[in-house]
Amino acid sequence: MTATTLDPNTALVLIDLQKGIAALPTAHPAAEVIERGARLAAAFRARGLPVVLVNVTGGAPGRTEGPARAGNPPADWAELVPELDRQPSDVLVTKKTWGAFHGTPLDMELRRLGVTQIVLAGIATSIGVESTARSAYEHGYHVTVATDAVTDMDADAHRNSVEKIFPRLGEADTTDAVVKLLG
Secondary structure (H helix, E strand, C coil): CCCCCCCCCEEEEEECCEHHHHCCCCCCCHHHHHHHHHHHHHHHHHCCCCEEEEEECCCCCCCCCCCCCCCCCCCCCCCECHHHCCCCCCEEEEECCCCCCCCCCHHHHHHHCCCCEEEEEEECHHHHHHHHHHHHHHCCCEEEEEEEEEECCCHHHHHHHHHHHHHHHCEEECHHHHHHHHC
């Protein structure tokens, strides 16, 4: 997969790079995903492009066959990892479902900023990242996924998203390639 271009009004959207999720066992080292996400954020900020930091504080209320979370998470569970170096210009979006669009002001914020494309990174590939990519595509945004800046708790789910889903929603490439496209 190769990303071919970035629109002049592209935003970076980092999904769930927060203490509680980064501490979960993942298919690829979370520290590497965080480092690449931080590098993308610094590159976008240096070019005056929007950086959206997304965290999750809840879950959809629907019934599922999967196990429910037990107990209460630690107090700092939803705090963004410090490596992201959150800046006053960053947009913070807190979600309660998998995707960053449903029930949040994300679409309104992006449109207010004139954004036509998003670059996605974060955890988990097949959950928050894929849900956000699907919704962004349905909202008419061009979508690019930094494939070395995403990971999942399940290696097969990660691979399915990267190999089968993301090519149908947009383009994908490495962090280095995305930074190079920023110019």
